[in-house]
Amino acid sequence: MWLLNSSIGRKLIMSISGLFLILFLLFHLCMNIAAVFSGEAYNMVCELLGTNWYALVGTLVLAAGVVVHFVYAIMLTLQNRRARGADRYATSARPKGVEWASQNMFVLGVIVILGLILHLTHFWANMMLAELAGVHGEIAPTDGAAFINFYFQGNIVNTVLYLIWFAALWFHLTHGFWSAIQTLGWNNNIWLSRWECISKWVATIICGLFAIVTIIFYLNGVGA
Amino acid sequence: MAEINSKIPQGPLAEKWTNYKAHQKLVNPANKRRLDIIVVGTGLAGASAAASLAEMGFNVLNFCIQDSPRRAHSIAAQGGINAAKNYQNDGDSVYRLFYDTIKGGDYRAREANVYRLAEVSNNIIDQCVAQGVPFAREYGGLLDNRSFGGAQVSRTFYARGQTGQQLLLGAYSALSRQIGKGKVKMYNRHEMLDVVIIDGRARGIITRNLITGKIERYAAHAVVVATGGYVNTFFLSTNAMASNGSAAWQCYKKGAYFANPCMVQIHPTCIPVKGDFQSKLTLMSESLRNDGRIWVPKKLEDAKALQAGTKKGKDIPEEDRDYYLERRYPAFGNLVPRDVASRAAKERCDAGYGVNNTGRAVFLDFSEAIGRLGKEVVKQKYGNLFDMYEEITDDNPYETPMMIYPALHYSMGGLWVDYELMTSIPGLFAIGEANFSDHGANRLGASALMQGLADGYFVLPYTIQNYLSDQIQVPRFSTDLPEFDAAEKAIKERINKLMSIKGKETVDSIHKRLGHIMWEHIGMARDEKGLQEAIKMLKDLKKEFWSNVFIPGSGDDQNTELEKALRVADFLEIGELMARDALNRAESCGGHFRVEHQTEEGEALRHDDKFMYVACWEYQGEDKDPVLLKEDLNYQFVTPQTRNYKK
Amino acid sequence: MDKDIKVTLKVWRQKGPKAKGQFETYPMEIHQSVSFLEMLDILNERLVKEGKEPIVFDHDCREGICGMCSLYVNGHPHGPATGATTCQLYMRRFHDGETITIEPWRSAGFPVIRDLMVDRSAYDKIMQAGGFVSVNTGGVPDANAIPIPKKDADLAMDAAACIGCGACAAACKNGSAMLFVSAKVSQLALLPQGRVEAARRAKAMVAKMDELGFGNCTNTRACEMECPKNISVSNIARLNREFLKAKLKD
Structure with missing residues (x-):
């Protein structure tokens, strides 16, 4: 199967799964922004995404996206290390025009995954998983807004951890979005720099808004 | 004395090649599979021949000294390739290309060969375009042309300043296709050290594997030598570091005639020599002469100031500049052929008008072109060349005029071949720069690419069949035959001898001294006394080489110094033969200029009554004088005239 | 000075x-x-x-x-x-x-x-897998039979300027040869003469590149920045396009 055993095929999988995850981020961002203005509105969406079949399927697809993206990343990184050869350069210099992020995508990805795990223990485990398992603590699994307030309002540790997470994500996206488009072959001499610019904007909008929202939660909690 | 038979077909000039093809013997496809051909070299001629022969069905063994066939020095040709397409509707034709080439060669080439070259030139362009060579195009989508020295029409096709590269990559891609199919067996980093003759026919070669140092044997039904020219004899030239004359020289020592060795081309537009450390000279494309104007100061005191560095080129006012090519040759101006331009530069510098610290440079000035076309257009046309110049010299040619000086570039002489491109040894062919055939005493710009590809794509694949047609019954040869044993033994002895000298001089230091003798005595201007001296000096230097050279390392391993030593050993002998030939040819023609033989105006003076022949040298043995054989050139279709680029 | x-x-x-x-x-x-x-x-x-x-x-x-x-x-x-x-x-x-x-x-x-000498025959092998137009010597149409837009010819020339030195793979932290492969695929895909077998070429050359153990391109652009001939990574995009098109058609 060429998606597995050709280098461009593997890259295509990375590209498509990555773009899919960016789409999800945009959707998630909308939810968070809603929470800034109204906890109730946020909880309505949470309810909609509770334990029903479409939410479960959506979650599974999403999880598959993350897993595929991550597994392929490991695979590619291992292959690429092998392709580099056993002997390494004693000196290296990043040439002008090469973004730092582009050469550190795997490390950035690992930070993003660690952040994701933290995030899932905060929310998904307490909400969808708790609901499925039928066990829950003081806060009801459907009351997302309450969880936000619980984890962020006045909680400097979580807030800073999340901000670090978004920073890593920003770097990851600045290269990731552009690279995904390039892998799809949707590029030429003129669009090369345009896509790079768009890529920075996409990353900045997503991570910037996530960060702002998080800071608002830290200061004010969800909107009334 | 052996009879020289050039095997030129009968009939009118324009029909000779057609007639030849119509009546030559062919090898049928089933039999082609049973025949092996060795092709040595992967430049334009070698790669195109290997690919074409393999496409036809022959088994080809192809050798190159670089790490990949794509690196042969044809790749460095910049300007372009000539063809008689007449796409510009400026009056070009096969006959005119033929005539310009014959005239440019100062009437020392064979009419029939040159006409054939002009004839197939058009097929080359078609072939290259079909291979995906990205020639320059007009906005209408059709091919663009530029003009080149020695022609009054625009017939040169080009791909930026990298025409040689693109043509070679075209041939390399065709070759790669055949290697992939298994029809060509490619041997990289192998250097041919000898040709093996069995019963009077070339049947194989001995090579040295440059990585392992192992001596290897290869047998075939025919051997094609496409190993380029020998101007690295001069140490400093525009040739690549590894370009050498050894393969051709071994053929000569096995009995192949060496023709017109004294005819080498000195290219007028190279970056001047800077110092002793210099390893090679860099050519600036001849295309620069389309828009650049060549000049030196009119006043000697200005020249002195330039040499002392107290003045710069732009400080000299227009009226004090001597555009000597435009002055001497109003009709062709800066686009006179290379030999004429080179000699004119030397004449000015010898008279004291040189413009750099060594007094060995003239200006190539683009200020007029920048004024006329604008900097942007000039940049588009020549930008990469200007950048290259600035990187090397630290001078910006947009602001100060470039400095150029002639340098060794190409050898018109080479292994003698007949009309079928076969040397005087049956079964041994020579193509491209390695043979002597088409350029006479001087090659026109953009004609080397044409000749290399003509030989490889369209001539040899036909003519070699005429030879092979009666070889189909001959079984493959074993490399265990005594002839192979003897050849290998001789080479091993030669290597052992070199390794055991353990003297004091490095190979390069002797090569540099060789180059110095060559440049001083067998360079742009030659005279009888100097040549006689040179022969003596070369003999002495050869003696010193064989008694005082030092080569580190081992003979049976990778050894770059040994590689160089083997080549220099041959260069020393090639130099001597060049001097001998130059001494014999008591006339001036093309790249060969004997100061005793010039007109009152300082132009080359030919003696058609005495030297209308190809000088073929036959090897007689170590330390014996070679014998001169003459192939008379009978001009039946054009009348040799004094070359005139004045009007 | x-x-x-x-x-x-x-x-x-x-x-x-x-x-x-x-x-x-x-x-x-x-x-x-x-x-x-x-x-x-x-x-x-x-x-x-x-x-x-x-x-x-x-x-x-x-x-x-x-x-x-x-x-x-x-x-x-x-x-x-x-x-x-x-x-x-x-x-x-x-x-x-x-x-x-x-x-x-x-x-x-x-x-x-x-010492400093390496074996780059892998690049030759990639070329042998498909870096050519399958035409034999002779029997080709006149050079001006197919007009080619100057823009395409120029782009093809930009890609064809590759000298096969290997700096792209040497610069790449993934040891990928994509820039080299893409330059040849682009040059020939842009010209009508090479277009005919563009799909086959892209597949064959990529397969050979993978087989020879070169890494996967992650678009760092280090190759482009270090290329002595300034070959652009837009050629890699074109290779991706050619390859994906070819595979999706199969």
């Missing part, structure tokens, strides 16, 4: 493909108008005179076109100059007292042969 400078060379020396290599240090005094390779010539001349073995490195045309020279100088393939090969590098790029580290290309696809 150019002047004499003192530099320290740290040169990778390795006896053979399997031997263990190490750096050796050579002090040099050199004029800045000397080219980098001429400096190595001078050093080699000195080593030979001392009875030592000269440093082995690939070089040939010394005018930036054959693609033979292949030194990794101070962390850059072909050294610090942009758009230039090692042989086009002059000592005026370096300053007095500088330490210059010289290494061979390092990539699993390019095993070291000796």
